[in-house]
Amino acid sequence: MSIFRSLIRKEVLHLLRDPRTVTVVLVMPVVLLLLFGFAISTEVNGVRLLAVVGQHTDETHRLLERFRSNPCFTLEGIVAPHEADDLLRQGKADAVLVLRTDGGQLTHQVITDASNTNLAQTATAYIESVASGESSSPIVLHTLYNPQLKSAYQFVPGIMGMIFILICSMMTSVSIVSERESSTMDLLLVSPVRPRTIILGKLVPYFLLSCLLLGLMLTLSYTVLGLPFSPSALHVVWLSLLYIILALGLGMLVSTLVSTQVAALLVSGMLFMVPVIMLSGMIFPVENMPVALQGVSCLIPARWYISALRVLMIQQLPVRHILPQTAVLALMTLVVLTLAAKKFNLRK
Amino acid sequence: MKTSENVISVRHLTKRFGDFTAVDDLSLDVRKGEIFGFLGANGAGKTTAMRMLCGLSRPTSGSGTVAGFDIVRQPEDIKRHIGYMSQKFSLYGQLTVRENLTLFATIYGMPASDIRRKADEACRALGMDGVRDRPVRDLPLGWKQRLAFTAATLHTPDIVFLDEPTGGVDPATRRKFWEMIYRASSEGMTLFVTTHYLDEAEYCHRVSIMVDGRIRALDSPAGLKQQFRAATMDEVFRIVAQDARRT
Amino acid sequence: MNSLIDIRGLTKDYGRTTALREVTFSVPEGSIFGLIGPDGAGKTTLYRILATLLTPDRGTATVAGLDVAREFRQLRTLIGYMPERFSLYPDLTVDENLHFFASLFGVKVRDHFDLIAPIFSQLARFPNRRAGALSGGMKQKLALSCALIHRPRILLLDEPTTGVDAVSRSEFWGMLATLREKGITILVSTSYMDEAARCDRIALLHRGRILGIDTPTRLTARLGDPLYAASAGEMYPLLLALRGMPDVKDCYTFGATLHVVADEGFDPDGTETALRRQGLADVRIRPVEATIEDLFIKLAQHED
Numbered sequence: 001m002s003i004f005r006s007l008i009r010k011e012v013l014h015l016l017r018d019p020r021t022v023t024v025v026l027v028m029p030v031v032l033l034l035l036f037g038f039a040i041s042t043e044v045n046g047v048r049l050l051a052v053v054g055q056h057t058d059e060t061h062r063l064l065e066r067f068r069s070n071p072c073f074t075l076e077g078i079v080a081p082h083e084a085d086d087l088l089r090q091g092k093a094d095a096v097l098v099l100r101t102d103g104g105q106l107t108h109q110v111i112t113d114a115s116n117t118n119l120a121q122t123a124t125a126y127i128e129s130v131a132s133g134e135s136s137s138p139i140v141l142h143t144l145y146n147p148q149l150k151s152a153y154q155f156v157p158g159i160m161g162m163i164f165i166l167i168c169s170m171m172t173s174v175s176i177v178s179e180r181e182s183s184t185m186d187l188l189l190v191s192p193v194r195p196r197t198i199i200l201g202k203l204v205p206y207f208l209l210s211c212l213l214l215g216l217m218l219t220l221s222y223t224v225l226g227l228p229f230s231p232s233a234l235h236v237v238w239l240s241l242l243y244i245i246l247a248l249g250l251g252m253l254v255s256t257l258v259s260t261q262v263a264a265l266l267v268s269g270m271l272f273m274v275p276v277i278m279l280s281g282m283i284f285p286v287e288n289m290p291v292a293l294q295g296v297s298c299l300i301p302a303r304w305y306i307s308a309l310r311v312l313m314i315q316q317l318p319v320r321h322i323l324p325q326t327a328v329l330a331l332m333t334l335v336v337l338t339l340a341a342k343k344f345n346l347r348k
Numbered sequence: 349m350k351t352s353e354n355v356i357s358v359r360h361l362t363k364r365f366g367d368f369t370a371v372d373d374l375s376l377d378v379r380k381g382e383i384f385g386f387l388g389a390n391g392a393g394k395t396t397a398m399r400m401l402c403g404l405s406r407p408t409s410g411s412g413t414v415a416g417f418d419i420v421r422q423p424e425d426i427k428r429h430i431g432y433m434s435q436k437f438s439l440y441g442q443l444t445v446r447e448n449l450t451l452f453a454t455i456y457g458m459p460a461s462d463i464r465r466k467a468d469e470a471c472r473a474l475g476m477d478g479v480r481d482r483p484v485r486d487l488p489l490g491w492k493q494r495l496a497f498t499a500a501t502l503h504t505p506d507i508v509f510l511d512e513p514t515g516g517v518d519p520a521t522r523r524k525f526w527e528m529i530y531r532a533s534s535e536g537m538t539l540f541v542t543t544h545y546l547d548e549a550e551y552c553h554r555v556s557i558m559v560d561g562r563i564r565a566l567d568s569p570a571g572l573k574q575q576f577r578a579a580t581m582d583e584v585f586r587i588v589a590q591d592a593r594r595t
Numbered sequence: 596m597n598s599l600i601d602i603r604g605l606t607k608d609y610g611r612t613t614a615l616r617e618v619t620f621s622v623p624e625g626s627i628f629g630l631i632g633p634d635g636a637g638k639t640t641l642y643r644i645l646a647t648l649l650t651p652d653r654g655t656a657t658v659a660g661l662d663v664a665r666e667f668r669q670l671r672t673l674i675g676y677m678p679e680r681f682s683l684y685p686d687l688t689v690d691e692n693l694h695f696f697a698s699l700f701g702v703k704v705r706d707h708f709d710l711i712a713p714i715f716s717q718l719a720r721f722p723n724r725r726a727g728a729l730s731g732g733m734k735q736k737l738a739l740s741c742a743l744i745h746r747p748r749i750l751l752l753d754e755p756t757t758g759v760d761a762v763s764r765s766e767f768w769g770m771l772a773t774l775r776e777k778g779i780t781i782l783v784s785t786s787y788m789d790e791a792a793r794c795d796r797i798a799l800l801h802r803g804r805i806l807g808i809d810t811p812t813r814l815t816a817r818l819g820d821p822l823y824a825a826s827a828g829e830m831y832p833l834l835l836a837l838r839g840m841p842d843v844k845d846c847y848t849f850g851a852t853l854h855v856v857a858d859e860g861f862d863p864d865g866t867e868t869a870l871r872r873q874g875l876a877d878v879r880i881r882p883v884e885a886t887i888e889d890l891f892i893k894l895a896q897h898e899d
Contacts (some may be wrong), residue, residue, distance in 0.1 A: 547850040550850040
């Protein structure tokens with residue numbers, strides 16, 4: 001037990017002597033959370049709209065009045081067709097609504113500046129829904145789970161999925177590889193200390209640091225970001241702990257495959273970050289991916305973790321709905337830890 | 349001796365880091381074509397002194413010229429007229445023999461028309477014609493060292509700085525390396541060498557021994573042995589360096 | 596004397612390159628045994644096998660009667676290992692390093708402090724300095740203290756003097772002699788041939804093979820050919836001239852002189868005269884005792 005304590009103490013000393021890394025580890029996630037929560041918004045507000053009206057009728061007046069009163073739009077004015085084109089080109093407007101009355105039938109056309117695809121698509125959909133409300137029966141839009149489409153906390157699962165895998169795998173792999181580079185790992189291995197004690201001595205301190213990080217991120221999510229608090233928070237905690245262990249195991253696995261700290265950073269950075277961002281459903285929905293990529297995404301732990309967190313945090317559903325994800329994560333953890341322990345112990 | 353023959357001439361060079369004086373009042377003349385052994389205990393300030401002479405580090409005070417250029421005002425000119433080789437950083441392992449030679453010649457600003465011819469000549473002189481398109485990492489250590497020396501001297505610099513060039517090499521290879529140094533010296537190149545092998549100090553024309561940032565002894569090996577009544581340079585070094593305070 | 600390390604036919608390959616080929620030797624208890632050879636001779640591989648970090652492809656090695664491949668767990672408390680670079684934690688202090696390595700072996704620093712006291716005395720002045728801020732000589736002493744803190748029976752030192760200045764090196768060999776007095780068996784490697792004379796027995800290692808094993812004096816006697824030291828005002832022309840002389844087998848630089856390996860029929864006086872006639876001044880040729888370095892040059896050339 002005293003050997004174990006001494007290993008932990010040493011690791012804590014390493015961290016204390018390197019306050020810069022610890023600061024980055026604790027500050028970066030907070031910055032990301034706040035950035036995605038507030039600064040980066042996918043909502044579309046105040047679309048600057050121009051109208052081109054062929055023939056003014058009561059119908060067109062009523063329609064334009066609806067756009068005027070809609071908070072999503074700022075009706076910049078009614079202009080001539082050639083002016084509309086110029087203003088759009090100059091970036092003074094986001095969209096143009098062209099209204100024509102053909103044989104008593106009102107038709108409309110929407111022209112948008114698609115240089116910002118996201119804005120263009122959303123604006124078109126909004127305009128369509130407001131405009132079509134006139135001629136046919138209105139579509140009732142009802143968005144579940146995230147009623148105001150407010151994005152302040154919808155990114156929390158994605159960011160947590162990315163942060164833990166990145167930070168845990170980087171910290172463990174770099175710390176193990178740096179000991180190998182300086183041969184101090186050899187000294188640990190030739191001592192009577194068992195390899196599994198050495199492994200635990202490495203993982204436990206980083207596990208504790210990750211717990212600190214988890215607490216920080218959850219506190220921030222439930223307070224500043226306004227994530228509704230519910231008993232599911234408890235499930236978020238244990239699920240995250242499982243995920244953290246998995247990420248630490250991956251870091252250990254990386255450390256057995258590479259021989260320099262730079263390689264360890266690159267592998268944990270590239271191997272984990274890119275697939276997590278692209279394939280985990282953090283940004284792009286898994287359901288919209290080609291089938292092959294969907295298959296690949298099944299191998300990415302973050303996909304299962306993020307999807308489970310969405311169930312718990314956003315949908316606020318009971319815990320039985322995350323059983324499949326939990327099972328997959330548990331299996332992955334087992335496989336990764338077994339592999340890592342085996343490779344770590346290997347004498348060549 | 350005429351001053352114009354001195355390729356290194358520095359006076360009262362001092363380098364301080366905070367309140368630590370790494371090099372303390374260093375004055376030194378090195379003649380053209382000389383093999384100058386720059387010895388010292390670990391931490392005596394050799395590396396710092398060498399960095400100042402190469403124009404890599406600005407002295408806190410003092411003045412001097414290296415290869416005819418002022419070490420304070422013209423460090424860039426100095427860099428173009430010297431060669432540098434160390435055991436740690438010498439060659440790019442994934443590049444071939446010829447690519448390494450070409451690369452260093454380009455870095456040192458050799459005219460492109462000369463590079464190819466000189467590189468081919470150098471391969472022949474090294475007896476490495478057969479392996480000139482092989483990556484350097486596959487070569488034995490001794491070959492790498494001789495190649496690194498050639499890469500550092502292909503542009504015929506006035507002075508070559510050699511920082512522990514022979515560490516860890518077997519004795520036969522070490523000697524082959526020193527023969528290259530002799531040849532370069534006989535062709536008029538000046539060689540400024542640091543080493544921990546004290547038998548190599550015997551091969552130098554003159555040797556300085558640095559202790560705690562200052563030069564404590566400077567003479568030919570024979571002169572030093574006479575001065576300290578010692579049979580070998582190893583003994584001389586021990587007598588001079590034994591009271592080193594810096595650890 | 597009992598042998599504490601026994602190595603029989605040890606062979607290890609890395610892919611196509613052979614690191615060790617049929618290496619056989621034994622180290623008597625309580626002696627300093629030197630492994631002499633340049634970089635790439637296979638010294639580090641041999642150390643890693645003895646330190647139970649690597650398993651050999653063929654052959655056996657036992658340390659204190661325990662097989663390094665099978666009984667490594669019992670063996671580990673008996674060994675003190677100092678890898679090629681001074682392996683310390685640079686961000687931990689002198690004291691923290693020492694206490695940490697003691698704890699790995701379940702001992703307290705004070706338990707065996709008497710053993711390291713003479714080595715540690717200079718370091719004791721700055722217990723709170725980070726190991727990374729120590730000079731080469733001090734790092735070497737701290738690393739040795741850490742390797743000794745559990746009072747091992749065998750000390751495995753892989754190039755402990757590389758990159759260390761001559762004064763620290765000589766001091767270090769003095770410490771090894773003291774440790775031998777205390778009954779510790781030492782296997783030490785070096786690429787500095789002049790250090791060979793300070794070992795009880797040495798093995799010359801070159802490209803994974805043993806070129807010779809014996810006491811330093813008996814080994815140098817094996818050179819066989821007469822050896823002369825030559826000097827002149829201008830050394831490089833002398834070297835070139837001597838190589839062209841009859842009865843000169845080999846000629847190479849050696850400290851302030853050149854060493855001439857000659858045939859039995861070599862005539863030093865006649866050669867001196869001949870060289871003077873070629874225009875060389877102050878020519879002197881006299882017989883000298885061979886050193887390990889002379890032997891190594893000969894044996895290594897024979898290998899090529």
